[in-house]
Amino acid sequence: MTIKLQPKVLTGTHFKNGNWAIVEGAIASGIAEFFAYPISPASEIVEYVTYRLPAVGGKAAFIVEDEIASINMCIGASWAGSKVMTATSGPGFSLKQEGLGLAYMTETPLVCVNIQRGGPSTGLPTFSAQGDYMQVQFGSHGDYPAIALTPWSVQECFDLTITAFNISEQVRSPVILLLDGDVGRMMEQIEIPKKEDLVIINRKRPPPGTDKNSFKQFDITGQDDLVPPMAHFGEGYHIFGTGLTHKDSGVPLLDEDLHSELIHRLYKKVEINNHLYPKPEEYYLEDAEVIVIATGISARSALQAVLDAREEGLKAGLLRLITVWPFPKEQIEELAQRAELVVAEMSMGQLIWPVERYARKPCLLVSRIGGTPPSPAMILEGLKKARKK
């Protein structure tokens, strides 16, 4: 079959949904492969990417046998030198957890999109939710530092996908794009910039002239950002990767001190590159006496509630988290000292856990589950209640 070559970056104004924007962001970042399993509400991503990726010269985009295979194929392709992405929803994200753990341990750059839906189990397949927040950080067994970004608009779906790829390549770690189903399927105007204006960063590679026999895949000597340069398969470096606790050469060694050193470095690596992660967005925080903290679709609702509160004379503000993991603790600590905090989310209360931990005081939860975000009226009520305390 003959297909027409399409441009890599569809510069211009479009009226599309979040899933579409994610695919465009990934293609603009230069993904070569995409492996996924169909699952509502993330199916649109795989439907669109199988149409778009071959037409821009990508290598392969297809449905694989299961969720577990898709994440492991992504890890394989990433070690062979490609930028890769996979997309899923709640149940699939649960299945991917072991693979994601391997990706954290082997420092594999990749992006995993999770369009959240109602849970637990099969739950509400076509409805929206924000209940996978904790799973991102605590879903796979053991300790690992997660990086997760949450967009709240279609425009941000595009922008943050590129940011997610840049972070994953720079930090050499998987990055989770954590959307609620509403943002994934919401139609909005989106502006795609020119190709030249996009900042695309690729992973650090061993400098030319590196001795292939003495190269170590996880060696951080001389790397200020604690990110080891990554060699790929088929280049003669004889690299080795394992999910076992390993030395900087990648060879497993089951040793207490080595394990402690390795895991501490992984955490430190994510912490030290803090400047790369998007900062939370602030709305009316200067004089706010009560602040609502929210992400994704709940934040849109919360912004309306803040505006309504201001009209009623209540000095309210909104802190919208974009990087949800690592958690922006300093900001929460600072805000908690001068204002009451309200957390609005589409779950039984997950985001409130780290907020309360760093605020060091009880915060008010505005929660609504079942597919609809907490309404502005609900959040406004919560703001008033928190003010009275």
Place this chain on the structure above:
Amino acid sequence: MTAKKKTNEIDTSTMVKNPPKKFHHPYDELLRKYAIPTIYCPGCGIGTTIQAFLEAITKYTDIPHENIVVISGIGCTGRASGYINLDGFHAIHGRAIPFASGVEIARPDIKPVIISGDGDLFSIGMGHLAHAARRNIDMTVIVINNSIYGLTGGQDAPTTPVGALTKTTPYGKISYPFNLSQIAIANGATFCARYTVYEFTPLAKAIARGMNHQGFSFIEVISNCHVNFGRRNNLGDAIAMRKQFKKARVRMTEKDINKDWHKTDIEFKVGVGFTKIPTGIFLEEKERPIEFSERIVNAYEIKKS
């Protein structure tokens, strides 16, 4: 000529006290020497299979070593990739094949070789094997079948023969075992062979032939787990088990290729051991269906205007 008398006298006169040079094992360059000795029990068949693989890539195939990636899953065999000084990866349990598929699709010039166990590839990873064979992805799967979960201490695996005693079947295994080769063929493998660890050179040659084959190639190695399987079933030590393989193997000839692959069930008698192990190359599709990466390239052409 008179037949030499067999003596048990020790003759130390041939010993060279000051060797003229430093001697290396012929495959030392292909081994991660600091990892040797291996973690395997004395006499384990995995080490022999690793050696057969190294012999295959040095003697019988022209694939450049830097284009070979050795991938393994979890288990005793899972550690095999760590001993080979090539590009390697030690994936999670059962997921060696998806990892290899990802590597092969991203870099079609790379030849992924999976060395993993029967529990890894046929229990937890069975679904992936079926799909990789169906897609005919250009990879070589070497599955070391020792009839048991060795690393975890001898629990029964899907390959444990009926009646066999294991830690978790103290009254004898109830269900029937898989015939791994037939599963691979039924799912679309285009090359399939089986050898015991006793047949070293044919095994090495078959591995090389499988690697030279474009498409999904499958090599089953019947190995001895005398510590966990042999001991509980009175099969003796490594030597006894390998002698049993020698006796039980029924070699298929070159003429039987593509003919008798459905008559390859392994026979096992409780208390006696393996009584029949058909070995040889079972299937080699010369007029092969095109392998996957090539199909991706051929699927469409991009019009640039």
Place this chain on the structure above:
Amino acid sequence: MEVHQHPEKKYYLITDESRCKGCGLCIAFCPKNCLGFSDEYNDKGWRVAKMQRMRDCIKCYMCERSCPDFAIFIDENEQTEKEELLKEEKTQEEKKN
């Protein structure tokens, strides 16, 4: 490492006691019964395999190929072979002259 040289064919057979685990496969599968267990133990506590009757060796590679631990191997000693061939040629030339 213990090195034995075949008295006639000049190739070497090397046993590496640091790698040997004493499984006995090489001893059992040697068709000429050349190998045996040593009386000594190695660092890891295994009774290692030793070449005992190198004169009987037929260079069948059975020991090398049955060893799972890369502990016993044959060195072809091509250099010595070449040197001897050269020597033979020289002596033959001298004889001719």
